Amino acid sequence: MSIFRHLVGVITTGLFIVFTSAVFIPLMVLALLKVGIPLARWQALCNRWLDGLASLWMNANAGHQKLLLPTQIEIEGLTNLSRQEWYMMVANHQSWVDILLLLRIFNGRIPYLKFFLKQSLIWVPLLGLAWWALEFPFMRRHTKAQIARAPSLQGKDIEQTRKACEKFRYNPVTIINFLEGTRFTKEKYAQQQSSYRHLLMPKAGGLAFTLAAMNGQLHRLLDVTIYYPDGIPTYWDYACGRVKRIQIHIRQLPIPTELIGDYTGDAEFRAGFQQWVNQLWQEKDALIEQMASRREN
Numbered sequence: 001m002s003i004f005r006h007l008v009g010v011i012t013t014g015l016f017i018v019f020t021s022a023v024f025i026p027l028m029v030l031a032l033l034k035v036g037i038p039l040a041r042w043q044a045l046c047n048r049w050l051d052g053l054a055s056l057w058m059n060a061n062a063g064h065q066k067l068l069l070p071t072q073i074e075i076e077g078l079t080n081l082s083r084q085e086w087y088m089m090v091a092n093h094q095s096w097v098d099i100l101l102l103l104r105i106f107n108g109r110i111p112y113l114k115f116f117l118k119q120s121l122i123w124v125p126l127l128g129l130a131w132w133a134l135e136f137p138f139m140r141r142h143t144k145a146q147i148a149r150a151p152s153l154q155g156k157d158i159e160q161t162r163k164a165c166e167k168f169r170y171n172p173v174t175i176i177n178f179l180e181g182t183r184f185t186k187e188k189y190a191q192q193q194s195s196y197r198h199l200l201m202p203k204a205g206g207l208a209f210t211l212a213a214m215n216g217q218l219h220r221l222l223d224v225t226i227y228y229p230d231g232i233p234t235y236w237d238y239a240c241g242r243v244k245r246i247q248i249h250i251r252q253l254p255i256p257t258e259l260i261g262d263y264t265g266d267a268e269f270r271a272g273f274q275q276w277v278n279q280l281w282q283e284k285d286a287l288i289e290q291m292a293s294r295r296e297n
Contacts, residue, residue, distance in 0.1 A: 008068055009240035015064045023057045024126050031133035047171060050134055051112040058107040065104060069241045073105065077250030081109045084172050086217050088255060089113070090207065091224040092199055092284060093178035097238045098226055101246065102176065110222075111172040116164070116206065137164030165213035175218065177207050179277065184232070196281060198288040204277040208263035208270075216260060221253040225284050227291045247291055 027050065034046035065071075087110055091098065102113060112134075119138045122128040132138070168175065179202035182188060194201050211218060227247040237243055259276065261269035 005240040005242060009236055012064065012068055012239040012241075016061060019057055019060045019064075020126055020130070023053055024130060027053050027130055027133050044171065047135070054112055054130075054134055055107055058103050061100075062104045062107065065100070069238070069243075071238070071241065071243045072245045073101070073248065074245065075105060075248045075250070077252075078105065078109070080252065081106075083109070083111055085110065085220055086168075086172055086214070087111065087174040087220050087222050088207070088211065088218040089174055089176040089222040089224060090179050090280070091176065092184070092226055092288075093180050093182070094184045094226065094228065094232045095238075096183075096235045097233055097243070097246075098178075100235075100238065101226065101248065102224070105248065106174070111174045113174045113176050114168065115176055116210075135167055162209070162213040165210055169214060169217050174222070175210060175214075177210065179203055179207060179281070181206075196285040198292070199281060199285050202277050202281045204270075204274045205263060207277065208259075208261075208273050211255065211260050212263065216257065218255055221255050223251045223253060223280065223284070225249040225287050225291075227288055229291070249287060249291075 030046055030050050030053070034043050034050075037043070089102075091102065099115075106113060114134075114136055115131075116137050117131060122132060122138055124131075165175070180200040181203045182200070184198075184200055188200060192201050225248070227249075228243070229245050229247060230243065233243045259273060261273070263270050263273060
């Protein structure tokens, strides 16, 4: 890679840090004022201001990415979206670049995106506190081995999901779920022995718990497929402007009431929900195959 490209990467990363630092202080002040004055209307107003600051941060970052990076982003289906709607978004996950892309293309078109984050990410400098201030839900997932050692942990993750989603029921929101649960790598793909050609196995439980916790408040599903024609990039590849093309396909689907139920206690519902998720993933896998075939031809 040329020295020029490394310089672009340094500038891009530097601007991310500068804009994050500039927004951090007012974000923290607002968050503390919201916590310190426990009035519902005041807290709702603070939430709008906090989301506004986050949108400003995303607009600033989108601006320098467009200016500095030559990446051509081809988007299909970015229409008929509303900031007054409640959305559930699912997407395949391959790189940290995925998150930058989603924030870049959807900001201002739909309600602010909320990610479910691992509990450990709250310790990320600046960003961890910012995510806390913006009420991103932090989740502590328990393994089967941990639950076996401490049965009282059974169902704790479901309760966490329910409490987190309770905050999202009063203002429009977009909740995003990477169904694979982790970024795609060849090693993970081989370890899972995935039945898909381009995807890891989807985990249906988190999506089912979220839909149930929101109790019908999420009206539309945004199914986002991200494809990198030249291979999956690292953050540094993207920041340096080495990624020439990215293809993104978006489709909107209704969320029928049949998808809201007791995933843990109702075996019949669980089987039906898993079948629906598997069908969704088969269609996504076929779409990526089509994208790859067009590139080869």
